[in-house]
Amino acid sequence: MEEKQVRIQLEDAAYTYEGASSPALSGASAIVREGEFVAVLGHNGSGKSTLAKLLNALYLPSEGRVVVCGYDTSREEFVWEIRRRAGMIFQNPDNQIVATVVKEDVAFGLENLGVPAEEMYPRVESALASVRMSRYADSAPHQLSGGQKQRVAVAGILAMEPSVLIADEATAMLDPSGRRDVLETIRDLNRNKGITVVWITHFMEEAALADRILVVSDGRIVKEGIPREVFSDVEGMRALHLDVPRMTSLAADLRREGMPLREGILTVDDLVKEVERLCPLKSAI
Amino acid sequence: MSIEVRHLTHAYAKGTALQTVALDDISFTVREGEFVGIVGHTGSGKSTLVQHLNGLLKPTSGQVLVDGEDLNGEKVDRRALRRRIGLVFQYPEYQLFEETVARDIAFGPKNMGLPADEIDRRVRRAMESVHLDYAKYAESSPFELSGGQMRRVAIAGVLAMEPEVLILDEPTAGLDPRGRDRILTMLEELRARDHTTVLMVSHSMEDMARLADRLLVMSEGRLAADGTPREIFGRPELMRSVGLDVPEAARLCAALRQRGYDLPPDLYRMEELRGCLLRLWKEGNAC
Numbered sequence: 001m002e003e004k005q006v007r008i009q010l011e012d013a014a015y016t017y018e019g020a021s022s023p024a025l026s027g028a029s030a031i032v033r034e035g036e037f038v039a040v041l042g043h044n045g046s047g048k049s050t051l052a053k054l055l056n057a058l059y060l061p062s063e064g065r066v067v068v069c070g071y072d073t074s075r076e077e078f079v080w081e082i083r084r085r086a087g088m089i090f091q092n093p094d095n096q097i098v099a100t101v102v103k104e105d106v107a108f109g110l111e112n113l114g115v116p117a118e119e120m121y122p123r124v125e126s127a128l129a130s131v132r133m134s135r136y137a138d139s140a141p142h143q144l145s146g147g148q149k150q151r152v153a154v155a156g157i158l159a160m161e162p163s164v165l166i167a168d169e170a171t172a173m174l175d176p177s178g179r180r181d182v183l184e185t186i187r188d189l190n191r192n193k194g195i196t197v198v199w200i201t202h203f204m205e206e207a208a209l210a211d212r213i214l215v216v217s218d219g220r221i222v223k224e225g226i227p228r229e230v231f232s233d234v235e236g237m238r239a240l241h242l243d244v245p246r247m248t249s250l251a252a253d254l255r256r257e258g259m260p261l262r263e264g265i266l267t268v269d270d271l272v273k274e275v276e277r278l279c280p281l282k283s284a285i
Numbered sequence: 286m287s288i289e290v291r292h293l294t295h296a297y298a299k300g301t302a303l304q305t306v307a308l309d310d311i312s313f314t315v316r317e318g319e320f321v322g323i324v325g326h327t328g329s330g331k332s333t334l335v336q337h338l339n340g341l342l343k344p345t346s347g348q349v350l351v352d353g354e355d356l357n358g359e360k361v362d363r364r365a366l367r368r369r370i371g372l373v374f375q376y377p378e379y380q381l382f383e384e385t386v387a388r389d390i391a392f393g394p395k396n397m398g399l400p401a402d403e404i405d406r407r408v409r410r411a412m413e414s415v416h417l418d419y420a421k422y423a424e425s426s427p428f429e430l431s432g433g434q435m436r437r438v439a440i441a442g443v444l445a446m447e448p449e450v451l452i453l454d455e456p457t458a459g460l461d462p463r464g465r466d467r468i469l470t471m472l473e474e475l476r477a478r479d480h481t482t483v484l485m486v487s488h489s490m491e492d493m494a495r496l497a498d499r500l501l502v503m504s505e506g507r508l509a510a511d512g513t514p515r516e517i518f519g520r521p522e523l524m525r526s527v528g529l530d531v532p533e534a535a536r537l538c539a540a541l542r543q544r545g546y547d548l549p550p551d552l553y554r555m556e557e558l559r560g561c562l563l564r565l566w567k568e569g570n571a572c
Contacts, residue, residue, distance in 0.1 A: 043461040044432040091459065146327045172459045175326045175488045177528035202461050205533075241463035246491070246533045246555065253559055259566050268537045272544070279565045281545050 007164050007196045008032040008055060008086075012064035015050050023062070024050040025219045032198060034163070037190045039207035039227075040200040042216035043241035048200050051216060052168045055198065056086040069163050084113070086164040087157030091172045093149035096156075102144075103128065103137040106155045113160070127158040130193070131185050147178025151185055158189070165189070166198045171206065183209075204231070204245045208266040215240060228264035247271050286352055286369060286449040286482060288315040288338060293347035295333055307333040309506040310347070315450075315484065320476055322493040322514070323486045325503030326528035331486045332375070334503065335452050338484065339370040368397065371448030375455050377439035378432065386412075386430075386438050387423040393446045411441035414478075415471055433464030437471070444475075450482040451475070457492060469495060494518065494532040494553050502527060519551035534558045 014026040025047040032038050042048035053059040054066050057073040069085040071078040090096060099105035106124045115123070128134045131151040141149060150170055157165060167186065171179040183206060189195045199210060207213050213230045215223035217240045223230055231237065231244040234252050243249070251265040251274070261274045295308040308330050315321050325331045336342040337349055340356050340363050349356040351366055374380070383389035387408050394404045412419050415437040422430070427438050440456065456472075457465040469492060475481050487493060493500060493514060500517045502510040504527035510517055517524070518531045521539060531539075535553040538561075542548050546565065552558050 044464055046461075169459070175528060176490070176530040177326060179488075180530075202459070204462070238463075241461055243462035247537070250534075250537075250555055250559060254562060254566075257559075257563055259563065268533060268540055271537055272540045275541060275546070275562065275565070276544065279546075279562075279569070 004033040004035060006031055006067075007034050007036075007069055008198070009067040010051075010054070010064070011067075013054060013061040013066050014063035015054060015059050016062050023219055025054070025216075026063070028054075028064070028221050030214060030221060030224070032164075032196060034196055035190070035194045037187070037197045037199065037209070037211045039210035039213045040198060040216060041202075041204070041207055041213060041242055046216045047219040048216045049168055050219075052088065052166050052198070052200055055164075055166050056088050057082045058088075080113075084109075084160045085162050086166060087160060087162040088166045088168065089150065089153045089157065089170045091169040093146045093153065093173065096153040097141040097149060100140055102133065102139050102141055102152055105141060105152055106159050109156055109160050123159045123161070124155075127155040128152075130158055130189060131155045145178060146174045147181040150174065150178070150182045154182070154185060154189075162195065164196045164198065166200075168200045169202065170199075172202065179203075179206075204243050204248075205267075208245045208248075215242070217241075227266055231266060232263055287317055288370075288450065288482075289348075289350040289353075290314070290337075291348045291350065293334075293337060293349065294345050295330075295337065295342060296345045299345060307506050308337075308344075311508050312347075313501060313508065313511055315482060317482055318476075318480045320472075320483045320485070320496055320498045322497035322500045323484060323503065324488070324490070324493060324500060324529055325509075329503040329527070330506040331503050332454055335372065335454055335484065335486060338450075338452055339367050339372045341372070368446055369448055370450045370452065371443040371446055373440050373443050373451070373453040373456060375458065376436075377443075378427075378435035381427045381435060381439055381442075384426060385424050386417070386427050387419075389427055389438060390441045390445050393442055397446070407445045407447065408441075411445040414444050414475060415441045416467060417441065431464075433460050433467060436460065436464070436468070440468075440471075448481070450484070452484045454486045455488065456485065457487065457489065465489075465492070472496060490518070490524075490530055490532045494534065502529070504528070514553055515551045518553040 010028045010030045013028045014023045016023040040048050054061055055068060057079050060074050066073045068082050071082050073082055097105050098108055103124050106127055107120055110120045110123060128137055131154050133151050133155060171182055186197055190197045201207055208227045210227060213227055214221055231248045234244050237244050245266050247265055247267055251261050251271060255261050265271050290311055290313050293308055293311040297305045297307055323331050337344060343357050354361055356366060381389050390408045390411055391404050394407050409419050417437055427435055456468050472483060476483060497514050500514055501508060502517060509527050510523060518535045521531045524531050532553050534555045538548050538552040538558060548561055
């Protein structure tokens, strides 16, 4: 099988905040390939936001190397190219909107790049369509819900035609429907437009949907694997101040009581299938 | 202490073209010792509602009665009443400002004019309540703590006022799983120890399943439902129609019922579901 192109490469990267006695992140090595959806988990203060900021040259590694879409982030002349190709969305929807009309906010990055007007508007329209926000193009951002604002922020990034999208707890401040909405939008962009996603989150159920998970603890990448592997270690995850999806935890409890459920249960659907296998309906016998 | 909300309506920018009705004819009563969860989509009016409960906002019409007394009545000592109702805002750690944890927590009691030994007693007790070791943290700067610890310092500052009613606006937002669990455990202990009446706003249905005796469901400034978690989570179609969801245990239960399994329709706690699934496997029926 042909190997997909490397989008992000961390080689033994470290970062120390000014005045701090120890690094916030050290010895971080990882590769993210084109089209992957990688979740990053870690407790508050683990270093996962530092990791995110290294990925689009907001921070430069104090040791090691970070290469994004083929560009070394430490080379100053590449900074704008890197930020165009690896867009970032943050936790607070209210801190990311700059304009007073949605479509102008989406066009903001393009204007900065000096994209001509006749090219700009089709790109803005298509970006808004991708996040299902076309009908709000002329609205004022303050009239939107949190989830809608986050989708406008995503559209602003999409207009730049990026290869990578980095989301740092983008759903943390949203209500349940806003969370579902933003996550579904990003998964759709990942599957149907091939955009590589780095998804930092505190929600285990969101991480369960990723292709791969990186776990950061005390400034180091301590685990890496597909969700089924990473979440099979219930006690290990809890020791890292994290958790496992609720269905994984329920399945582990039931297994302890003797119920022979298979390993790797992450979602409601997984558990429904296992119950159907182990407890056939009486009427069906 | 009981709180009774009667036909509460609140309009922002009243009398202007921008007038928005944030709360529309809300009525409910919170009994002493109850743990009430308030849920609703962003902009549904939850935060506006809780800001009325300790007098930060005044109703456009309607009343908030505390132990039968109108919070906005003319002869009421609002300051005294407010002290009995502690409000923890969203992201309260942004409001920490003192040089040490102990001084930050002491700020409220000091303003109440309490004697030094009483302030000290309250600071120690509040720190114990939020699981912060006094010997270890009292003299630390709050800004050197983790996000979860800072949040607990901020909550301790409200607890040090020893309120009879505690209102928390999204106390677990943005915390990692352990930070969330610590806050929830702390609230469980507080209820068991002091019988504090608690109102908690949260987007997490799982937190509500664990803690709430009763749920108020807000939508578009109205009270869309008021009932026990069992009643409310037994109506997934209602919850989805107001942009919310039900806990995963309730979703699993509904999915299995749809496939013909005979489970009770109103399961919403993981422990209940675990018992039912084990019986289903061992005995072929769940109930």
